[in-house]
Amino acid sequence: MPPTDNQGSFLNRISIRRNQVAYEHEFEDLEQFQKHVADRLSELFHPQDHQDTTANVDPPEALFSIGWFRKLLDIFLCCEAEFKALVIMGRDASNFSKSPLDRLFPEHLDRTVKALDICTALNHGIELLLHWQKLAQIAVDSLQQRPVTEGHVKRAKKALNTLLASIFIDDKENHHHTGKSAPAPASSKDHETIGNLKSLSYLFAKSWSASKQIQAMSSNLAAPRGGEPTGLVVPVYLMSSILVFVMWAMVAAIPCQERTGLGAHLQLSKQFAWAQPMIGLQDKIGEDWKKKEKKGRSGLLEETQRLEKLGMGLVEFAEGFTYPVEADKAEDMAAKVAEMGEICRRMEDGSVPLQLQVRELFHRIVRSRAEALDVLDQVNKIATPVPY
Template sequence: MPPTDNQGSFLNRISIRRNQVAYEHEIEDLEQFQKHVADRLSELIHPPEDTPAADPPETTLSIAWFRKLLDIFLCCEAEFKTVVIMGRDANSFLKSPLDRLIPEHLDRSVKALDICNAITQGIELLQHWRKLAQIAVDSLQQKPIGEGHVKRAKKALDTLLSSITIDDKENHHHTGKSTPAPTKSNNHATIGNFKSLSYPFARSWSAAKQIQAMSSNLATPRGGEPTGLVVPVYLMSSVLVFVMWSMVAAIPCQERAGLGAHLQLSKQFSWAQPMIGLQEKIGEEWKKKEKKGRSGLLVETQKLEKLGQNLVEFADGFVFPVEGEKAEEVTEMVVEMAEICRIMEEGLVALDMQVRELFSRIVRGRAETLDVLDQVNKMTTPVPY
């Protein structure tokens, strides 16, 4: 029996109500996503009050801080896929401006993969610096410290400091090999004696320009956008660029001149506030220390450099035997350097694994997004492969 007019009206009202509930649920999910991102980023500036005493807050730009930053990004990326990408009608992405924003986001993801490769190489270089510092520690921990121990430590520290301070453009020749300048103590001693690093990029490749390319078309959504997905896509792109920018600022990368420029973020979003605060803090550190060479702003690298310089001064004025206040001073510096070596040995392995996971997650997320887009064959803007 065909439905009466009253029955049809009732079914229509049910359908409208279901659509309204689904829409309200979607809006709630998107708002929760933004809140979660804001809360996680805020923890990078203001750690939770219930942080255990045995687990002190991470120092900004330390290895531990970057591990937390990458954890936050991976959590945001997983939630972004769940809320925005998976199970959604692909037609949503064909409406303006998403038909442009999604391909742009995917293009940023491709550029981010190059940054991940550069960071992996930078972590490998940090491991070499740690090994050089460890040679100095092992030599200066001998009792009593003899002239041979001091010479061995000085040779390692000279090579370490030479590698840390060398300029990017001087370091990367047409072959792409790492060839630092000679050390003071031995004209033939270079980091290449320990291991020559080969960067997987052309000499003209620039980490700073890659970041600039990722952020150049990252525009703040205008009011009254026709879909609620615009802000989450803008959010995820902003977090992606910020994470890559932060890592390039801290970890040795090829060509970082001009990196100090900030991303242009609108303060109207709650999640943008902590990100802007972190950008300003990192940007000030960059300007203050003028680290345009290889070392970057990583806390552990800064400490290694300072301790290395002090221990080289000690070695230059070494007189046997070392006694009194001088012995205590050297012992304190060696103990501190040994602790930094320990932190780097443990932390860099874990950080390297996270960067590789980040690389895999970006690749997988991009492929999943393309699968959704391929459900319909009506895209007006081609997606770069």
């Protein structure tokens, strides 16, 4: 029996109510996602403000240290998982056929392809960091001998010269640095070692540029306009923004091929709460990068900068070495060696887990992109007329 007008009206009201409840639930999920991103980035920007002083926990990591970048990647992986659950999984494909998502979502997927190249470059950059750590450890082991003899000092100097020359090569390639160079090893074997280290940064063709890759990812990244519907537009913009930001920050820290002008590539909207801590971090990284770029230093990673500074000081000690060592020089040398040893320990403990995170990020992007492409494939099937 067909429904009466009253029955139809009642069913319509139920349908409207269900749609309203679904909309309200989705709106709450979107708001929660944005809040989670804002909270995580704020904790990263002000770690001391979020530290529980009553708990027996480790102190917050120093800004731009290996530990800090590991936390940055943790945050991204958490956000990526929430984004996929909110935007992709179980979503009606017809949502992505409507403007402006029909344009914004494919653009986001295009950014993920570029991010895969950057992940590969970062992986090789971390290999270079591990080589630098091993060279520094050779110097530490040599200079910790008692008594320190001329043979120990020569071995340490050789390792440090190779380390500093490798850092200088990376600077020269990335920043066209023309200042004072690090001491260069004399033997052909040492030159071969530097060439091998240099090759770790050159996985791609010489025309490939990490800086240009970041610029391409951010070139069409624009905040939703006031007239555009909210819905899924905001989380897609959010995820693209944090993807570009994380790739940019990692490239600024880890040796990557061609990073000239990296500090001027990001333009983020200020209209969202989650953007405020991201912009604060961007300003800090950009400011520090421009300072380091002028000096030709090899990235913002704290451990690398300290290795370079300590290495130069210890080479200076080695060049003026006489046996027996004067007490004040021995004390200064021992302090520098102890600090370098601590940096080596931190690099050894943190670099491999950081590399594993970068690889996990690579595979996560691949999987999520495949799932998103499945959704877009459904959109294409919807838009394709059925032949009769």
